[in-house]
Amino acid sequence: MKTVLILSGGMDSATLAHEPGLGPLLCLSFDYGQRHVRELTAAAAIAAAVGAEHRILRLDGFAAACPGSSLTDPAVAVPHGHYAAETMKATVVSSRNAILLATAFGVAVAHGAEQVATAVHAGDHTIYPDCREPFLVALEEALNLGVWSDRRIAIRAPYLALSKIDIARRGGELGVPFELTWTCYDPQGAVHCGQCGACEERKEAFRDAGLVDPTEYAA
Amino acid sequence: MKTVLILSGGMDSATLAHEPGLGPLLCLSFDYGQRHVRELTAAAAIAAAVGAEHRILRLDGFAAACPGSSLTDPAVAVPHGHYAAETMKATVVSSRNAILLATAFGVAVAHGAEQVATAVHAGDHTIYPDCREPFLVALEEALNLGVWSDRRIAIRAPYLALSKIDIARRGGELGVPFELTWTCYDPQGAVHCGQCGACEERKEAFRDAGLVDPTEYAA
Numbered sequence: 010m011k012t013v014l015i016l017s018g019g020m021d022s023a024t025l026a027h028e029p030g031l032g033p034l035l036c037l038s039f040d041y042g043q044r045h046v047r048e049l050t051a052a053a054a055i056a057a058a059v060g061a062e063h064r065i066l067r068l069d070g071f072a073a074a075c076p077g078s079s080l081t082d083p084a085v086a087v088p089h090g091h092y093a094a095e096t097m098k099a100t101v102v103s104s105r106n107a108i109l110l111a112t113a114f115g116v117a118v119a120h121g122a123e124q125v126a127t128a129v130h131a132g133d134h135t136i137y138p139d140c141r142e143p144f145l146v147a148l149e150e151a152l153n154l155g156v157w158s159d160r161r162i163a164i165r166a167p168y169l170a171l172s173k174i175d176i177a178r179r180g181g182e183l184g185v186p187f188e189l190t191w192t193c194y195d196p197q198g199a200v201h202c203g204q205c206g207a208c209e210e211r212k213e214a215f216r217d218a219g220l221v222d223p224t225e226y227a228a
Numbered sequence: 229m230k231t232v233l234i235l236s237g238g239m240d241s242a243t244l245a246h247e248p249g250l251g252p253l254l255c256l257s258f259d260y261g262q263r264h265v266r267e268l269t270a271a272a273a274i275a276a277a278v279g280a281e282h283r284i285l286r287l288d289g290f291a292a293a294c295p296g297s298s299l300t301d302p303a304v305a306v307p308h309g310h311y312a313a314e315t316m317k318a319t320v321v322s323s324r325n326a327i328l329l330a331t332a333f334g335v336a337v338a339h340g341a342e343q344v345a346t347a348v349h350a351g352d353h354t355i356y357p358d359c360r361e362p363f364l365v366a367l368e369e370a371l372n373l374g375v376w377s378d379r380r381i382a383i384r385a386p387y388l389a390l391s392k393i394d395i396a397r398r399g400g401e402l403g404v405p406f407e408l409t410w411t412c413y414d415p416q417g418a419v420h421c422g423q424c425g426a427c428e429e430r431k432e433a434f435r436d437a438g439l440v441d442p443t444e445y446a447a
Contacts, residue, residue, distance in 0.1 A: 037293070064293050069286035071331065074256070075338040103375045104334030111330045112290065115323030119294035139374035147373050151366035155358035156322045 011122040012165070013037060013113045016063070018051030020211065021128035021168060023190045024180035026059050028167070034061035035120055037113050041105065042072025042081045044195070051191035058186055066112060078102045080194060087195035089204040097136045097206045100194060106139035107148060110164060114152045117162050124163040132173045132210065142169055173210055177218035187215075188223035197227035204228050230341040231384070232256060232332045235282070237270030239430065240347035240387060242409045243399035245278050247386070253280035254339060256332050260324065261291025261300045263414070270410035277405055285331060297321045299413060306414035308423040316355045316425045319413060325358035326367060329383060333371045336381050343382040351392045351429065361388055392429055396437035406434075407442035416446035423447050 010032035016022045018038065026034060038052040049065055056063030072081035079085040079099040088096040106127070113125045133140035149164040156162075168176055180187060192211040193201035201208050203226025215222035229251030235241045237257065245253060257271040268284055275282030291300035298304040298318040307315040325346070332344045352359035368383040375381075387395055399406060411430040412420035420427050422445030434441035 064289060066290055066293060067286070067288035068331070069288055070283060071285055071334075074283050074285060074335045077338050098376065101376060102334070103337035104330050104371060107330035107371055107374050108327060108334060111323050111326035112287070115290075115321070115327065116293045118322035119296050138376060141373070144370060144373040147366065147370035151363060151370045152323060152326055154360070154363040154366050155326050157317065157320060157357060 010124070011035070011120065012124050012126050013117040013120065013122045014061075014126045015039075015109050015113055015128070016052045016056060017128075018048035018055060018191045020180060020185075020187060020190050020192060020214065021130055021173070021176050022052075023055045023187070024176050024183060024185050025126060025128040025168065026055055026061065027180070027183040027185050031126060032123075034059065035116065035122065036061050036063045037109075037116060038063065038065045039109055039112075040065060040067040041102065041108075042068070044080060044083070044087070045191065045193060047196050048191040051189055054189040055186075058189060068108065071108075075103065087205050089206070091206060091209050094206070100206065101137060104139065106137070106144070110148055111152060114156070114162060114164075118156050118158055122162070123160070124165045126165045126167070128168050128176075129166050130168040130171050130173060130176055142166075145169075173214040174217040177214040177220055181218060181220050187220070192224075200225045200227050202227050229343075230254070230339065231343050231345050232336040232339070232341045233280075233345045234258075234328050234332055234347070235271045235275060236347075237267035237274060237410045238347075239399060239404075239406060239409050239411060239433065240349055240392070240395050241271075242274045242406070243395050243402060243404050244345060244347040244387065245274055245280065246399070246402040246404050250345060251342075253278065254335065254341065255280050255282045256328075256335060257282065257284045258328055258331075259284060259286040260321065260327075261287070263299060263302070263306070264410065264412060266415050267410040270408055273408040274405075277408060287327065294322065306424050308425070310425060310428050313425070319425065320356060323358065325356070325363070329367055330371060333375070333381060333383075337375050337377055341381070342379070343384045345384045345386070347387050347395075348385050349387040349390050349392060349395055361385075364388075392433040393436040396433040396439055400437060400439050406439070411443075419444045419446050421446050
């Protein structure tokens with residue numbers, strides 16, 4: 010068993026990288042022009058912490074070709090407030106997970122990996138349609154139709170039914186070094202802003218899981 | 229109607245760019261580390277010829293992460309001989325069309341385009357599973373599940389049942405400036421090699437369509 014893991018550098022994929030049973034990991038991170046490119050430094054640290062191979066792929070020109078998302082378009086502000094709110098739709102990058110998973114799938118074929126793993130979770134479902142099960146099932150089907158492979162390659166999303174609080178709790182059990190992770194969509198210099206939806210959710214996850222939050226927030 | 233067109237710079241996508249009825253085109257070309265990156269110059273010239281917007285996106289690090297294809301791995305030679313031969317499987321870049329189409333789909337959402345168009349054709353089917361109808365149908369389904377959009381975005385592949393000869397003939401009717409296009413997988417300096425499967429197929433298409441081949445071949 011070998012797994013290509015999409016590693017953003019956040020709490021969820023960091024926890025997934027620590028799960029036993031995935032076999033040797035090839036971790037992939039993506040620079041798609043996100044303003045929180047700081048997460049890639051976190052991803053590298055997490056891959057190193059689990060002793061996994063790590064590659065960063067850059068989608069150069071993508072952000073400029075896709076205006077309108079607050080994550081990639083400097084002209085659109087990152088919304089503040091709770092993640093579940095409608096305003097957070099401004100953080101959608103259309104087809105992002107399709108692009109990331111298709112790329113990871115190609116890497117999996119080239120490396121003879123049996124699966125691609127992603128840490129999407131139940132808390133993502135409201136805002137991001139590309140974090141939902143019907144999308145993942147359909148994409149797995151399509152991607153397998155598109156390659157030569159001796160066997161079917163799976164898209165594994167083991168946290169699909171978990172909340173971020175569940176994942177934080179699981180990370181606590183696994184001893185994930187959460188101080189290495191990066192969540193914030195709207196970095197204030199070297200620290201988390203503490204006000205964007207992603208930061209709100211991070212704070213909530215640590216608190217409700219009963220863990221010490223190791224994060225420095227600007228606010 | 230607005231269309232995001234995947235424009236490689238070859239004969240097929242150049243012909244598609246000249247088809248009436250697609251509406252304003254946003255042409256996308258991709259640098260995925262292919263050794264025939266010369267095709268991107270051709271793509272730019274073709275987009276200019278039809279007066280369309282053109283963007284080149286780079287997938288930096290992808291080729292290095294996916295060893296084994298003769299198109300992107302300097303350690304693997306481009307096979308010579310006819311395209312239908314089993315040896316041409318060395319030219320497969322796993323999940324390439326999934327990555328390109330998913331990216332184009334995201335761009336289509338951002339720009340309010342109704343469709344993504346690709347010039348895959350019947351001659352591609354033997355070697356490239358990601359040029360076949362079942363893959364395209366399944367991917368269209370998956371990509372639509374993964375985005376917020378007021379309406380379904382279509383993946384159009386109008387040449388799916390055509391041979392390359394049919395396309396050359398159609399290009400002749402449409403007055404496509406084929407001298408601007410680039411086909412060769414194994415460029416010899418500034419000219420087409422004349423020996424790889426792609427060149428073989430190009431020569432055959434011009435000959436069997438009864439067109440003058442404007443190409444300079446090294447052999």
